[in-house]
Amino acid sequence: MLLRCQPSRIQSHLRENAEETGCESCLLTGSGATSSSNESEKTSWLVSAQNQASEIRVLGETDTIRGKLNVNLVPGESAKKKMLLAVAIVFLTLANTVRCVNSPCHSAMPGMPGIPGIPGKDGRDGQKGAKGESGIPASALGLNELKGEKGVKGSVGPKGKSGPMGPPGPRGDKGLVGLQGEGGVPGNQKRQHQSAFTVARKTAQLPSKNNPVIFNIEITNDHKDYDVTTGQFTCRTSGLYYFVYHASQSSNLCISLYVDGETKASFCDHMSNTHQVTSGGTLVQLLKGQQVWLAVNDYNGMIGVEDNDSVFSGFLVFPD
Incomplete structure (x- = not known):
């Protein structure tokens, strides 16, 4: 994203920095600046630096800014110009967090991902699909000949209900003669x-x-x-x-x-x-x-x- 700001915005940042550092020669006042040849030279140079810095992509990487600075500086320029260019680049970098007046200039680092929302309700059931094709018979694949291992014998189940009575069995062998029982009550009336x-x-x-x-x-x-x-x-x-x-x-x-x-x-x-x-x-x-x-x-x-x-x-x- 390209940073495009008005020159008055850059001069305002330079003025605040000059007041904090006490470097009056670094102060640019726009229309109220001293009309000396040195100050005109500074102003034209800063405008040129602004045009060059506006084309820099603000990525938050120090190595990228340093590389841009080394390209634009040429041997023989004074130390004061180098310092002014460095200050301008720093404030241009910080300016991406400041909302520009009457300009859609916005350049900021991506924020942290938000909290996941509440899961939505289940959707409606889909329509019944078409009937699939019949599979290949097991006999054609030869699966009938395959037999698994014998399983573990299960526990004995509960006792079932009594079934219906079966037909009478054959007559058994005659048993042994029992012991003689006790004498019964006389049954003959005359005998009594x-x-x-x-x-x-x-x-x-x-x-x-x-x-x-x-x-x-x-x-x-x-x-x-x-x-x-x-x-x-x-x-x-x-x-x-x-x-x-x-x-x-x-x-x-x-x-x-x-x-x-x-x-x-x-x-x-x-x-x-x-x-x-x-x-x-x-x-x-x-x-x-x-x-x-x-x-x-x-x-x-x-x-x-x-x-x-x-x-x-x-x-x-x-x-x-």
């Missing part, structure tokens, strides 16, 4: 109302008096209504019962049948031979839970040895 027993006394020892005679061998005792350890029968089903005994004796014998400690029948047989047999029986109405037994008194000659047995039997005739 049955009660019968026959027990024998196998001992040569005579029974003790006024105590139940114990028949220790079971011949028939289906429901275990007779207890071979106590010698007592316990009624399980209420009804009419028949009891009978057959006793071998070696001496006089008297036997009584008791129901819960009450005598229901008594039989006595006195010895007339070395060995003999006596018997007796009776019908008794019993309630469930009542007990029946045989007992002897002082005549207790009952025995139970080989070929001479003593037995006691009983059975339900009619249930209630």
Whole structure:
């Protein structure tokens, strides 16, 4: 950019510099200058320097100004002219920062870049582009034959829902025979109302008096209504019962049948031979839970040895 200023502007800068340095010979006053031959020579020389400096581009580089100065000066010029030319060049350089009056003269260094502005809003979506051409099939490129490496096995997923029930499978092999279970409740009505027993006394020892005679061998005792350890029968089903005994004796014998400690029948047989047999029986109405037994008194000659047995039997005739 070229610096173009009026001569009066340059003279004003020289006047300010002369006042500061005290060099009155460097002062140019324009129309008020001294009309001496020296001052006229100075004025014409400064105007020439102004014309030369106006063609210098103001770049802010000292080497460029120094080079211009060396070109315009010729050997033999006085030291005062050199100083005046240097001052003129300096003030012309500084003048680019001063606004010239009534002139579009502006020459300044470029300023710092400004702060970036706020980003603007996104623009509208563009129009849909045209459909592209179909690509080359993978089979044509031979990609079907390429196979990647086997991936890492993933973790087990959550348990899924139960599926529908499948068809029945074939019949399995027959299992082993299980253990025998416990006896169940009798299921036959007639069986529940049955009660019968026959027990024998196998001992040569005579029974003790006024105590139940114990028949220790079971011949028939289906429901275990007779207890071979106590010698007592316990009624399980209420009804009419028949009891009978057959006793071998070696001496006089008297036997009584008791129901819960009450005598229901008594039989006595006195010895007339070395060995003999006596018997007796009776019908008794019993309630469930009542007990029946045989007992002897002082005549207790009952025995139970080989070929001479003593037995006691009983059975339900009619249930209630």
